[in-house]
Amino acid sequence: MVDVQIPTRERIEHAAQLIERYVRRTPVLRLDLPSRGAITLKLEQLQHTGSFKPRGAFTNVLTTATTPATLVAASGGNHGLAVAYAGRRLGIPTQVFVPQTAPAAKVSRLRAWGADVRQHGQRYADAYEASLSAAAQPGALAVHAYDSPATVTGQATMAREISEQVPEVSSLVVAVGGGGLMGGACAWFGESTQLVAAEPVGSASYAAAYDAGGPVDITPRGLASDSLGASRIGEIAWAAMRAARARPVVVDDATVLTARELLWRECRIAAELGGVVALAAVLEGQVEVAPDGGTVVVVCGANADPSDLPMN
CATH class of the missing domain: 3.40.50.1100 (Rossmann fold)
Incomplete structure (x- = not known):
C-alpha cells in the first residue's frame, strides 16, 4: 500500500538542504514566442544525468x-x-x-x-x-521512479528553486508521466499558482485519472512514451495534483516534434521528446501566457539522440 502523503514545505526545505551538494541549481531562460508572448523556461535538462530525476x-x-x-x-x-x-x-x-x-x-x-x-x-x-x-x-x-514520499519530496525541490528564481510565477507547466515532478510542484505551490499538467496523446495517465475520478490503468503509446509512459498516475501525485487543482492538457505528437525543433533552433537546446511536452502545450494555445514572463515552462529531459535535429 502506497503511503499517500503529500510532502510539506518543511520536508521539501529539508530535502533541498540534504541534496544541495549533489544536484545542480538549474538556470531559467526567457524565451519570446512571436505568437504567444514571453515565457520562462526552467532548464532542468541541465541537471546531472540530463533530467530532474x-x-x-x-x-x-x-x-x-x-x-x-x-x-x-x-x-x-x-x-x-x-x-x-x-x-x-x-x-x-x-x-x-x-x-x-x-x-x-x-x-x-x-x-x-x-x-x-x-x-x-x-x-x-x-x-x-x-x-x-x-x-x-x-x-x-x-527507489521508486515517481510514487514514494521521498521521490516526490525530492522532485519538489525544483519548484522551490523556481519560486526563488522567478519573482511572480503566474502559472507553471510541467510534463507528466507518473507524476512525481508535477506532484512535487503541486506540493510546493498549492493553489496559489495555476498548475498545468501536460501529457502527450497516448500516454495521458493524469488526464485519464481526472476523467475517471481516480487513478486508472492506461496502455502508454506514442512518441514520448519512453520517458512519460507510466501506465498509471502515482497515488501521491494524484493526491497532490487534486489538492492543487492541477489542470490536465493533452498535446499532439506533431506539436511535440515542433516544440523540440523550436528549442533547438532558438536556444540550441537539444531536449528529448518527453522534455518538451510542456512547451508543446503552450504552442498549442492550451496555456494562457502571462505578459511578464510569469508563465514558467519546465524542460525536464535531454536524453535523446540529437542527430535528427537540423543544423541550420
Whole structure:
C-alpha cells in the first residue's frame, strides 16, 4: 500500500538542504514566442544525468536511517540514470531494470555509470515487476521512479528553486508521466499558482485519472512514451495534483516534434521528446501566457539522440 502523503514545505526545505551538494541549481531562460508572448523556461535538462530525476534519487538515499547495501530501480531510462548516478556518487552498487524498448543511448549511459542493467518486457510496468525480487533482498533500497514520499519530496525541490528564481510565477507547466515532478510542484505551490499538467496523446495517465475520478490503468503509446509512459498516475501525485487543482492538457505528437525543433533552433537546446511536452502545450494555445514572463515552462529531459535535429 502506497503511503499517500503529500510532502510539506518543511520536508521539501529539508530535502533541498540534504541534496544541495549533489544536484545542480538549474538556470531559467526567457524565451519570446512571436505568437504567444514571453515565457520562462526552467532548464532542468541541465541537471546531472540530463533530467530532474537525481533530486528524488538522492532524497531517497539520504533520508534512510542506514546506508543501503544496494539500490534497485525500475525505469524507462531517466530515473535509472539518476539512481545509477546517485549510487556512484555515494559508493552504493545499483541494479536498474528497464524495458527492452528503452532507448539504446540511455541503456549505454546506465552501464557507463556502473549500473547492473536488466532488460525486461516492453513497458515500464514490466520492468517494475521484474525489479521486485531484487528490491526484496536484505539491505536493498527500492527507489521508486515517481510514487514514494521521498521521490516526490525530492522532485519538489525544483519548484522551490523556481519560486526563488522567478519573482511572480503566474502559472507553471510541467510534463507528466507518473507524476512525481508535477506532484512535487503541486506540493510546493498549492493553489496559489495555476498548475498545468501536460501529457502527450497516448500516454495521458493524469488526464485519464481526472476523467475517471481516480487513478486508472492506461496502455502508454506514442512518441514520448519512453520517458512519460507510466501506465498509471502515482497515488501521491494524484493526491497532490487534486489538492492543487492541477489542470490536465493533452498535446499532439506533431506539436511535440515542433516544440523540440523550436528549442533547438532558438536556444540550441537539444531536449528529448518527453522534455518538451510542456512547451508543446503552450504552442498549442492550451496555456494562457502571462505578459511578464510569469508563465514558467519546465524542460525536464535531454536524453535523446540529437542527430535528427537540423543544423541550420
